[in-house]
Amino acid sequence: MLFKFFYRTVDTIKADYLYQSQESMEKLLSGVVFAWLDDKIVGGYECRKNSVPYQVSLNSGYHFCGGSLISSSWVVSAAHCYKSRINVRLGEHNIAVNEGTEQFINSAKVIKHPRYSSRNLDNDIMLIKLSQPATLNSYVKTVSLPSSCASQPVFITNLHKTLVSCRNSYPGQITSNMFCAGFLEGGKDSCQGDSGGPVVCNGQLQGVVSWGYGCAQRNKPGVYAKVCNYNSWIRSTMSSN
Numbered sequence: 001m002l003f004k005f006f007y008r009t010v011d012t013i014k015a016d017y018l019y020q021s022q023e024s025m026e027k028l029l030s031g032v033v034f035a036w037l038d039d040k041i042v043g044g045y046e047c048r049k050n051s052v053p054y055q056v057s058l059n060s061g062y063h064f065c066g067g068s069l070i071s072s073s074w075v076v077s078a079a080h081c082y083k084s085r086i087n088v089r090l091g092e093h094n095i096a097v098n099e100g101t102e103q104f105i106n107s108a109k110v111i112k113h114p115r116y117s118s119r120n121l122d123n124d125i126m127l128i129k130l131s132q133p134a135t136l137n138s139y140v141k142t143v144s145l146p147s148s149c150a151s152q153p154v155f156i157t158n159l160h161k162t163l164v165s166c167r168n169s170y171p172g173q174i175t176s177n178m179f180c181a182g183f184l185e186g187g188k189d190s191c192q193g194d195s196g197g198p199v200v201c202n203g204q205l206q207g208v209v210s211w212g213y214g215c216a217q218r219n220k221p222g223v224y225a226k227v228c229n230y231n232s233w234i235r236s237t238m239s240s241n
Helices: 023-033 163-167 228-241
Strands: 056-061 061-072 074-077 087-090 103-112 126-130 179-182 197-201 204-212 222-226
Touching: 061 087, 061 197, 061 204, 074 204, 074 228, 087 163, 126 163, 126 228, 163 179, 204 228, 222 228
Parallel strands: none
Antiparallel strands: 056 061, 056 087, 061 074, 074 126, 087 103, 103 126, 179 222, 197 204, 204 222
């Protein structure tokens, strides 16, 4: 199993399906973007500068994971990215360059899901409360939580396989809190440096980059935490902290 540290975002993804069709995936992956200098997305491309302003970088002396800003004071990431103290960098595009748009805010609290399992990465989601609210502007914005679980294909015209295919790719490892996305043929996927990053569908955060075997391997799509299952936990945790 490979943790996918740092991050990735996909602008258009159907959360309950494993996409098989090359034609369909080409349309889907037209939304794949990454914000950093290094080419961590296998088969991806560099996004327009600051076009995904909800993406954040998690740092502990180095960039180790990504996340998504869901309010001025809260970030969602993957639980396997947990560290007790995190510096959150917002407004980034190229982490190797000081671009003048960045905000650097330390964590006040880092809260893993109480049922997170390091054994099978079930409930691989966590919340980070910022020590001070981020300043929202054209470089730093929030992304909405899902109003419901994605149930209709987005820019997909030829779906052949459902979550059953995801489970066939990873027998006994896919829980109801996970979904897969990627080419069964391989060639495009998140990779090392992608964990905790967002999967966004129609402006709503549907997934968090979690795990997979290798990168862009045939019949081994990426696996993502299904954010819609955690709406209640996220909201209650935010309100009580």
